[in-house]
Amino acid sequence: MLENIKITPNLDTLRLENISDDIYFSKKFGGYISNSRLSLINPEQGGSPEKFISGLGQNAIYSDSLVFGSAVHELILQPESFQLVTSVDRPTAKAGFMADELYKKNGRQPSYEEMEAASKKIDYYAKSWNKDKAEALLSKCNNYWRNRALFEAKNKDTKTSIYLDPKSRERLQGVLSNFSKNKEFTSLINPEGLLNPIITKNEQTILLDVNVEVPDHDPFILRLKSKLDNYTIDSDTGEIVVNDVKTTGRNINDFKFAFNKYRYYRELGMYSWLLGLCAKKFYNIDKPTISSNCLVVETFGAYNTLTYKLTKKDFVKGLAEFKTLLRLVAHYKAKNNGREEWDNL
Known part of the structure; x- marks a missing residue:
């Protein structure tokens, strides 16, 4: 039955923009469908219509590895x-997420009610929350809140600050150092053209509406969004390269396992398809040659x-898989026509 559903990109709506993470993940684009959100409807990844419609916010994963990867x-x-x-x-594990959620710029402690609400949102001892848990959390967070407030009061830099625990900072510096030493990585992210400079973009967002035709149903629109780590376009050769930075806590030789487990092939397939459409509309490249790479770094050893x-x-x-x-x-x-949560997609 799915094969009878026709999906056609509306190229008039295709946009290539520089959008911050805060806006990209905000309610403004909450009705858009990303590769990550598709995971929530994929039964092979434990997805369901209910998870998909509740969105990534309701299915957030609070993990230090995600903070580190970001x-x-x-x-x-x-x-x-x-x-x-x-x-x-920064505190580790879910206490770190509680610390960020409850942080006040004046460094003061949050109220018990604020802490209880945060515990429910982050699922930090939500079912057994009490004053003892609150006191234990305060002991983990007070130094972080105070030192962060002091730093922000003195810091005049307009850059966004990243806070990590000491061990994670040490690991991060190791990752950054080895990434910068890898000449293949740096040449892929910032290549040099033979005649004209190669176009290089980081963290660009692609937005697109697709027209959908379902048998025995009125046509409707679905909206897509993707944020690409890095891509390069060689206007002389018509070659487009999509690069995605990946970190792994496993042996580097086992990356194929993560590649399949997390469906990176779907992510980069979607990105490459969208970028191919952008190449024609924005860069006048009719038939680009598209390739893609995962630039992988171990986070240990x-x-x-x-x-x-x-x-x-x-x-x-x-x-x-993306199309399916x-x-x-x-x-x-189409099946849930008339239900507000589906109609708002």
Whole structure:
């Protein structure tokens, strides 16, 4: 039945923009469908229509590894906008998320009611929350709040500050050092053209509406969004390269496991398809040659690095899964016609 659903990109709506993370993940684009959100409807990833419609906010994963990965991306791809603070220690695990959620610029302690609300949001002892848990949390967070407030009061830099615990800072510096030493990484992210300069962009957002036709249902629109780590365009050769920075806590030689587990082939298949549309509209390249790489760094030990080049098989598999899941969204939207949460997509 999904094969009978027709999806056509509306190229008039195609946009390539520089959008901050705060806005990209805000309610303004809450109705848009990203690769990450498609995971929430994919039954092979534990997804369901209910999870998909509740969105990433309701299915947030509070993990230090995600905080660490974000820091890696920000300092590699946007060093002009972010800085690592070495004088302030953030608590680890969910206490760190509670600390950030409850932080006040004056460094003061939050109320018990504020802490209880945060515990429910982050699921930090939510079912057993009491005053003893509150006191224990305060002991973990007070120094962080105070030192962060003092730092921000003195800091005049306009860059966004990144706060990590000491061990994570040490690991981050190891990752950044080895990433910068990898000449293949740096040449992929900032290549040199033979005749004309190669276009290089980091953290660019692609927005697109697609027209959907479901049998026995009125046509409707689905809106897509993607934020690409890095891409380069060689206008002389028509070659486009999509690069995605990845960190792994496993041995670098086991990256294929993570590549399949987290569906990176779908992510980069979607990105490459969207960027191919952008190449024609914004760069006048009709038939670009598109390739994609995962630039992988271990987050432990020797911080080994690896360039994983996607194969044609990876692209075909990723694009097929992307289209199938998008049709699945369309199916459920048509089936739930009249329900506000689906109509707002």
